[in-house]
Amino acid sequence: MTVIVAKELTTALTALREHADARLIQGGTDLMVEINFNHVKPTTMISLRDIDSLRTVRRDQPGILSIGSGVPYSIIEEEPVLSDIPALAQAARTVGSPQIRAAGSLGGNLGTCSPAGDTLPVMFALDAMIHLNTLDSSRVVSIHDFMTGVKRSVRQHDEIITSIDFPIVKxxxxxxxxxxxxxxxxxxxxxxxxxxxxxxxxxxxxxxxxxxxxxxxxxxxxxxxxxxxxxxxxxxxxxxxxxxxxxxxxxxxxxxxxxxxxxxxxxxxxxxxxxxxxxxx
Ligand SMILES: Cc1cc2nc3c(=O)[nH]c(=O)nc-3n(C[C@H](O)[C@H](O)[C@H](O)COP(=O)(O)OP(=O)(O)OC[C@H]3O[C@@H](n4cnc5c(N)ncnc54)[C@H](O)[C@@H]3O)c2cc1C
CATH class of the missing domain: 3.30.390.50 (CO dehydrogenase flavoprotein, C-terminal domain)
Structure with missing residues (x-):
């Protein structure tokens, strides 16, 4: 198996387009379980963990908190998410153990798209918007259109979830x-x-x-x-x-x-x- 450790988003997007069976890995808390049980056998893995732009929490637009897909739950539990989107911080606190929360991410919860994913009801209640990028395009999809079934979403193979926008509600x-x-x-x-x-x-x-x-x-x-x-x-x-x-x-x-x-x-x-x-x- 080849593991590509991307430092930039474009490196990951290029590798994703070049390798039809490549799997993205962020914290690995879902994907490594699948691999260990031989449910999936990728020949190429693209690690997103070192891409700093996916690990930011920003309040650039008024009334919106934008959370990078790679931000781990251990950060989501804390400020500014705790004050701006308290339900998300609460959901993050219920995920797995401290070890899982140090690695697991919103991008991974969305990538797996299980109806049991703890952050997904928060996204649905807040009408969150999902940002997806390919090498040459980007789109923003409502969470209501993103999830289509059990472990199914509209994400295409060459797309990376980059961030999730949460409206700040008083x-x-x-x-x-x-x-x-x-x-x-x-x-x-x-x-x-x-x-x-x-x-x-x-x-x-x-x-x-x-x-x-x-x-x-x-x-x-x-x-x-x-x-x-x-x-x-x-x-x-x-x-x-x-x-x-x-x-x-x-x-x-x-x-x-x-x-x-x-x-x-x-x-x-x-x-x-x-x-x-x-x-x-
Ligand atoms: C012991 C244990 C306990 C757990 N407890 C809980 C729990 O209480 N609640 C809960 O909701 N989950 C739980 N999980 C599942 C898991 O921790 C979460 O779903 C977590 O959010 C996955 O994030 P990750 O970064 O580790 O994803 P990964 O394992 O890295 O990836 C998961 C999937 O998403 C894809 N992916 C990752 N990042 C992106 C991206 N940026 N763009 C597109 N696709 C992407 C990957 O290709 C893969 O298919 C648990 C897992 C374990 C092992």
């Missing part, structure tokens, strides 16, 4: 997940809720309960039509419970080795109602 946001134990666990069900106090809206996205992350547009619309969602409003236990049930009704879980569909639905209902109550405490 209000409250949080991420919660349920797993089979408290740490080092892939989620059985997860939820990100964003309360936009300025626009009096709530957005909610679910992980591990469908082939893609699910945005609960109907539950969101019901809540907006029936309740005050501005700053200072309060949400009763009954409303939160009904919202949780409506969010769970939009999920599409399956039975598998980690859980049953019925338990996943119940977990979503509890997570969604708890997050909503927290947002309006």
């Amino acid at each position: 209000g409250w946001q949080g991420y919660s997940k349920v797993g089979v134990r408290n740490a080092m666990v892939i989620s059985v069900a997860s939820t990100c809720l964003v309360a936009d106090h300025q626009n009096a809206t709530v957005r909610i996205a679910l992980g591990s309960v469908g082939p893609t992350i699910i945005r609960c547009r109907e539950a969101e619309a019901w809540l907006k039509a029936n309740h005050d969602l501005s700053a200072g409003a309060s949400i009763s236990l009954d409303i939160a419970g009904e919202f949780g049930k409506r969010a769970a009704a939009e999920s599409s879980p399956i039975d598998d080795h980690r859980s049953t569909a019925a338990y996943r639905r119940h977990a979503i209902s509890v997570l969604a109602s708890r997050l909503l109550r927290k947002a309006y405490q």
Whole structure:
């Protein structure tokens, strides 16, 4: 196997175009597992780890935090992400162990595109935008168009995810997940809720309960039509419970080795109602 350690983005993009079976590697926390189990056998690996431009957190545009695809979770847990996108910092803190968080990245979570990826519900709830580059072009894709199925996305072979833009929302946001134990666990069900106090809206996205992350547009619309969602409003236990049930009704879980569909639905209902109550405490 040939390993190309790129120091510049153009070096990686050139190598990617030249090698049809090449695989990109950032932290390696997903890809090396696949290789160790012989699920994939690339003859060329292109390491992105030494490309500094992929490891920056920038606030160049007003109201947007742009996070490089190679920024590890251990950085995402801290400022400025902690204050600007607290749900993302919270999701990052739930990923694996300190060792995994020192290596794993948003680019890798998007590259794998599992419905259990912890940062993806945050991207869906915040309408994040994904930047993709080839050697001679670039495009920006909404997260809603990026993920197309279980471990499937619109990314083409010669494209590298360079950064992810997160709108900075004034209000409250949080991420919660349920797993089979408290740490080092892939989620059985997860939820990100964003309360936009300025626009009096709530957005909610679910992980591990469908082939893609699910945005609960109907539950969101019901809540907006029936309740005050501005700053200072309060949400009763009954409303939160009904919202949780409506969010769970939009999920599409399956039975598998980690859980049953019925338990996943119940977990979503509890997570969604708890997050909503927290947002309006
Ligand atoms: C013990 C353990 C625990 C884990 N726990 C969790 C958990 O709790 N939650 C969770 O969500 N995940 C978990 N994971 C999975 C993994 O850590 C994450 O998905 C992580 O985000 C992967 O990032 P990476 O940089 O290591 O990706 P890599 O392994 O380097 O790459 C993953 C995939 O993305 C592609 N890729 C990487 N970077 C780019 C890029 N810039 N552009 C295009 N494609 C790219 C690669 O080609 C590959 O297909 C765990 C893994 C392990 C081994």
